[in-house]
Amino acid sequence: CKLCGASCFTLIVRVLCQCILLCFLCLVMSPCFPFCCYSLVYDCQRLWGAFEQAYVNKDPCNIPVQAYDPLIAAAPFKPQCNKMMFWSKTKVVVHGFTEKRKDCFVTLEDTVLGYALNGLTWCGKKGSNGTFTTACPRNCENNPVDSFWIRASAAYADVACGDVTAMLSGSTTTPFDPTSTFAKVEVTRFKAPKVRSLNVVMVIQKNAKSNCKNASLQKLKKALHTGITYSCKDVSRIQECGSKPQIACKTCW
Numbered sequence: 600c601k602l603c604g605a606s607c608f609t610l611i612v613r614v615l616c617q618c619i620l621l622c623f624l625c626l627v628m629s630p631c632f633p634f635c636c637y638s639l640v641y642d643c644q645r646l647w648g649a650f651e652q653a654y655v656n657k658d659p660c661n662i663p664v665q666a667y668d669p670l671i672a673a674a675p676f677k678p679q680c681n682k683m684m685f686w687s688k689t690k691v692v693v694h695g696f697t698e699k700r701k702d703c704f705v706t707l708e709d710t711v712l713g714y715a716l717n718g719l720t721w722c723g724k725k726g727s728n729g730t731f732t733t734a735c736p737r738n739c740e741n742n743p744v745d746s747f748w749i750r751a752s753a754a755y756a757d758v759a760c761g762d763v764t765a766m767l768s769g770s771t772t773t774p775f776d777p778t779s780t781f782a783k784v785e786v787t788r789f790k791a792p793k794v795r796s797l798n799v800v801m802v803i804q805k806n807a808k809s810n811c812k813n814a815s816l817q818k819l820k821k822a823l824h825t826g827i828t829y830s831c832k833d834v835s836r837i838q839e840c841g842s843k844p845q846i847a848c849k850t851c852w
């Protein structure tokens with residue numbers, strides 16, 4: 600109750616109301632099921648307020664990364680040592696995989712904020728209290744969507760601990776792309792000794808353009824704080840571990 604900033608009584612009433620309503624909705628629309636669980640743990644109205652204050656009634660090209668600080672503070676990421684998965688240019692593969700092996704790895708999209716906002720577009724307008732989902736600019740630097748992902752990625756990387764995994768793409772010529780969020784925001788936030796190792800899983804598909812020997816990975820190694828061990832493995836059968844739940848997480852690759 601203290602955490603939610605409400606008295607036990609109002610909290611219970613709110614949770615019960617949300618639960619009955621949402622569970623009913625969730626039964627009807629089964630893809631929403633995770634929201635049902637989240638509503639039991641998070642105060643959705645407070646989260647929505649913290650989300651809106653970042654962009655509502657503001658110029659959609661002037662939303663700094665820090666605008667999302669209150670939202671991150673309202674739903675902080677929990678460290679999940681040895682299970683945290685990062686990625687770059689492998690969005691579909693990584694989520695296709697983690698979907699099946701939630702017992703082994705979690706991504707930012709498996710957290711309440713990442714899950715709720717993944718794939719969405721939103722923005723506000725000066726002089727309006729509305730939230731818009733169309734005609735939102737993405738070509739200016741400080742747009743609401745990019746600023747959110749940068750802020751959320753930083754917060755998620757800040758809590759990284761133990762052995763961390765990153766899925767990179769062998770289908771690009773520069774798997775460690777210096778302009779990516781993974782390179783610019785996440786890698787430099789991994790701290791030793793909290794983070795013990797960074798283990799790259801290089802996804803090798805048909806007509807691969809690079810592998811663990813790629814020169815860009817030397818830059819990744821260098822960017823890591825001293826004390827963090829680096830490893831890289833070329834993996835061509837990524838689906839195998841996902842489709843066989845009996846394979847132990849440690850022996851996925």
Ligand code: N1C
Nearest residue numbers: 685686687688689690707708717748752779780781782
């Ligand atoms: O720029 P990227 O990848 O290197 O960013 C990926 C990296 C991951 O490790 C995540 O933790 O940063 C985090 N992240 C997301 O979780 C995420 N979900 C959706 C970053 N971006 C995310 N998106 C959207 O994909 C967002 O719109 C951003 O611009 C792209 C980045 O994808 P990328 O270039 O493949």
